[in-house]
Amino acid sequence: MPPAETSAPPGRDAATEQAPTIEQVAHDLRLACMRISRGVRFDQRNEIQPHLFSVLARLDAASRTAAELAAIERVSPPSMSKSVGVLVERGFVRRDADPDDGRQSILSLTPDGEDFLARQRQARDDWMTERLEGLTEEERAVLERATVLLNRVAAG
């Protein structure tokens, strides 16, 4: 699994048992989240590249034009054009002519694309589920509470 951080943690002395500072919690929690993310993303069960996975997930949420996808994913229109081309080629995405505007196409998932995306999501969840099974119920309850907080943190 490639990129790790291997940091020297900001010295928290176990002998001096005090509540950690916000900075210490931030550092340790950040590394822990990034380790989880790396584990999922570099898992062997992934059968598609991250940027293509993202596009499938966006199209699962709603059908979009290429320009909309490029804006949401913050890549250039030519890049998105190429990604969409690959997904159409693989039979996961369909282009339908927009009846109101001949310049653009409405992109959406094919049944194959939906199935594939569901399998990939399941693989990611399985990676996590297998690892949570080693915890006690009480520990999982802590992580359940933490999930809500992490989402607030991520939202800024």
Added chain:
Amino acid sequence: MPPAETSAPPGRDAATEQAPTIEQVAHDLRLACMRISRGVRFDQRNEIQPHLFSVLARLDAASRTAAELAAIERVSPPSMSKSVGVLVERGFVRRDADPDDGRQSILSLTPDGEDFLARQRQARDDWMTERLEGLTEEERAVLERATVLLNRVAAG
């Protein structure tokens, strides 16, 4: 911030207030961790690419040869050779001839490299710290406990 997952969560009914299944916790927690990771990695304060950051972090932990770095980072020797070349060019890494084996060089961080790495780590921690400041002390305590658990989860 590019790749999001935008998933449809596996239906947890708020009315039927029961303990979530492991699968539900796994799904929600995985997404939360990946959101945090994305937030950090795509933060504007990053001044170096992830693969170069990783190499600096490895060399901060210990001086290494190019072959060792390639093995640790799981990239090919030519790829690592190029990355090291970039970092040497930028003045962050130094090549010292190995006195015992003329074929290889010992790579280590220069003072500039150490400073730069410290600043980049600080920027990542700052991103997280700023966001934790909005939480109560009790909420931060939950996240502190969660950090330990997440590291166990990541370790498998």
Added chain:
DNA sequence: TATTGTTATACTCTATAACTATA
């Protein structure tokens, strides 16, 4: 004339294969 989307071209990071220098 402005906008959607694609093609042309180039840069970066990755890889495998081939080469140089040293063991």
Added chain:
DNA sequence: TATAGTTATAGAGTATAACAATA
């Protein structure tokens, strides 16, 4: 002959610039 490292070359994914078709 085997190993450490680099150079040569090629394949993705990204970008900007230029072009086509449509509004």
